[in-house]
């Protein structure tokens with residue numbers, strides 16, 4: 001059997017409720033995939049979907065975005081869904097930018113808001 005696709009899920013604090021709702025609404029699709037997530041986001045996803053295969057990495061400000069960037073570089077993450085808060089300054093803004101840069105360098109699908117994430121889910125599930 002082919003390896004399951006691995007999707008990275010991340011949400012900034014003001015977007016975590018939205019991501020939890022999104023994860024629940026698409027639980028059947030996510031159940032077919034491996035999931036990696038930054039620490040707090042992963043916890044929120046598991047709160048609403050405890051059966052999903054979620055690997056929690058470090059929290060974003062403590063290196064979680066960089067861990068996911070490294071997994072993109074090694075080919076271990078094939079899809080990035082990142083609900084970004086565009087209205088709040090982040091201490092780890094450079095890490096966020098570096099993550100997005102690697103998603104572009106390695107040309108993986110990257111959704112930065114819910115509308116795009118919905119389309120990625122529709123397009124990628126099988």
Ligand SMILES: O=C(CO)COP(=O)(O)O
Nearest residue numbers: 038039040041059060061
């Ligand atoms: O800060 C983040 C992304 O930049 C997300 O990290 P948490 O999921 O740990 O809150």
